[in-house]
Amino acid sequence: MSPEKKYYHITSLEKGFRVLELLAENGSMSVSHIAASLGYNRAGAHRFVSTFKDLGYVHQNADGKYELTFKLLEMSTKLASRFEIRKSASSYMRHLSASFHETINLGFLDQQDVVHLDKIDSPELLRPDPEIGSRAPAHATALGKAILAFLPPEELDIFLQKADWTPRTSRTCSSPKALVDQLQKIQDLGYAVDEEELCLGLRCVAVPIFDHRQYPRYAISISGPSMRMTSEHIEHMSRELLQVGKSLSQRLQQVGC
Numbered sequence: 560m561s562p563e564k565k566y567y568h569i570t571s572l573e574k575g576f577r578v579l580e581l582l583a584e585n586g587s588m589s590v591s592h593i594a595a596s597l598g599y600n601r602a603g604a605h606r607f608v609s610t611f612k613d614l615g616y617v618h619q620n621a622d623g624k625y626e627l628t629f630k631l632l633e634m635s636t637k638l639a640s641r642f643e644i645r646k647s648a649s650s651y652m653r654h655l656s657a658s659f660h661e662t663i664n665l666g667f668l669d670q671q672d673v674v675h676l677d678k679i680d681s682p683e684l685l686r687p688d689p690e691i692g693s694r695a696p697a698h699a700t701a702l703g704k705a706i707l708a709f710l711p712p713e714e715l716d717i718f719l720q721k722a723d724w725t726p727r728t729s730r731t732c733s734s735p736k737a738l739v740d741q742l743q744k745i746q747d748l749g750y751a752v753d754e755e756e757l758c759l760g761l762r763c764v765a766v767p768i769f770d771h772r773q774y775p776r777y778a779i780s781i782s783g784p785s786m787r788m789t790s791e792h793i794e795h796m797s798r799e800l801l802q803v804g805k806s807l808s809q810r811l812q813q814v815g816c
Contacts, residue, residue: 574599578607579616579627587626635692644768644777645677647810651803652679652779659796661783662687664763666702667776668710669694671722673703676777687761687782698738699727701753701765702778707738708745709767709775715742731756749804750797751778755785762788764796766804771812779803 577597582588588596594604608625611617615630644665652663656679665677672694680686689695697703697718707715719735732738745751753763765780781796782788 574603575607575610578604579611579631582617582625582627583631587620587622587624589624593625644807644811648677648768648777648779648807651807652677655679655779655781655799655803656681658799659781661781661787662689664689664702664765664780664782666700666778666780668697668703668706671697671718673697673700673706673778675702681783683783683787685784687758687763687784695757696723696727698722699731699753699757701751701763701782702780704738704741704745704751704753705765705767705778705780706775708742708751709769711774727757728755728759730754730759748797749801752793753782760785762793764788764793764800766797766800767808768804768811769808776811777807779807 574597578593581593581596585596590605590608591601593599593608594601597604599607608617612619612625616628617625618628619625648665652665655663660682662681663679664675666673666675668674673696675689675691675693678689678691680688695703697707707718710718719738722735722738724733724735726733732741741751750764750766753761753765755761757763761782762785763780763782765778767775768777768779770776779800781800
């Protein structure tokens with residue numbers, strides 16, 4: 560057993576999930592392509608896709624290639640529906656969308672990433688288009704920084720130790736000290752701004768949403784192209800977002816979430 564592996568680690572299960580992740584990323588693929596991409600032998604790759612086919616997670620198309628079914632989507636939809644915040648935030652997200660005509664995002668922190676839990680797309684043709692369930696480095700996003708700024712110190716320390724500081728753009732915060740300086744300002748303002756740190760040409764403003772323990776459980780944001788998201792516009796948005804964040808936090812606290 561490899562010293563890096565935990566005693567309970569099931570290598571074959573890990574390899575199977577690698578197949579699912581590969582198909583999710585690339586669409587339909589042949590067994591040979593799957594094997595080559597993952598470094599598996601062809602017989603092993605075929606056993607994985609055949610098993611997933613029997614379980615209903617994969618099907619074989621007319622070209623003989625394998626692709627995911629909607630069964631995983633059904634599972635993720637059921638998981639997302641368990642988040643009370645989606646129901647609570649729905650009307651506020653619609654209000655923000657109608658007010659600013661930009662993309663509205665709802666997210667939460669998962670280890671070093673922020674995960675998009677819900678969104679309302681901007682009606683504009685030029686707009687960010689994050690997928691629900693997609694991830695991004697928390698320190699490079701307004702959603703993530705809005706949460707990080709209010710984490711308990713011990714949790715923030717763990718994040719700083721484990722984060723990948725590889726810059727996503729020339730503006731990405733690339734060191735723990737630089738991020739801490741940003742987070743202190745965010746604490747003072749109550750909101751966070753992504754200054755093209757994840758993607759050049761994209762700006763975002765976000766506020767945290769606190770649960771009944773005053774823990775920054777979620778964040779809500781407005782994002783759009785830099786040409787529309789001017790500093791003046793972001794300042795106006797932040798005032799509205801702060802009110803929304805306060806109202807949503809109160810609602811979560813009332814239901815004990």
